């Protein structure tokens with residue numbers, strides 16, 4: 554059985570897939586591709602990462618990949634059996650992809666942490682746009698992780714795996730960390746997730762802000 558993950562070390566979506574693969578104890582080869590280069594990832598129709606290849610089966614879109622990993626490999630299930638639990642997991646994943654990724658990661662984390670840490674240009678208007686958009690998203694997630702998340706269920710699910718790296722990146726920006734503190738359930742949830750072995754083992758190695 555051959556599993557290949559095409560990803561980029563700093564990509565938050567690649568981190569999500571690494572986290573799911575680790576939870577299912579899947580051994581795989583990592584292929585490093587920078588999707589932010591001029592050509593993007595040539596093997597991905599939209600030039601992005603991640604892309605998983607499992608015995609010739611090629612799959613892109615992170616949410617599809619982690620659901621596939623959960624079903625295709627043995628080990629504890631990462632999705633609740635009941636309809637409502639499963640729906641909440643899917644809802645959190647969908648919120649991440651449709652509402653959270655851009656403001657929390659590409660605006661707040663990129664301009665409040667990454668560009669500073671890597672000596673790149675910081676656009677404060679982009680950072681502010683992300684910070685303005687964040688409360689609505691954090692507030693929705695605060696309620697949802699209280700209902701379906703590690704601290705409520707005691708079990709790691711695909712929702713925790715999809716959301717954890719996103720909140721981690723947001724929290725790396727001091728402005729993001731300050732906002733996160735106002736959301737009690739989400740902060741508690743993040744406190745528990747950040748101590749998970751899967752997070753520690755799959756987290757990208759990143760410089761601290763000076």
Ligand SMILES: N[C@@H](CCC(=O)N[C@@H](CS)C(=O)NCC(=O)O)C(=O)O
Nearest residue numbers: 564565566588601602603614615616
């Ligand atoms: N919808 C895609 C999004 C993947 C994505 O945006 N990946 C980022 C890295 S975290 C990327 O490749 N960005 C390159 C670009 O936007 O040009 C998924 O769920 O996998």
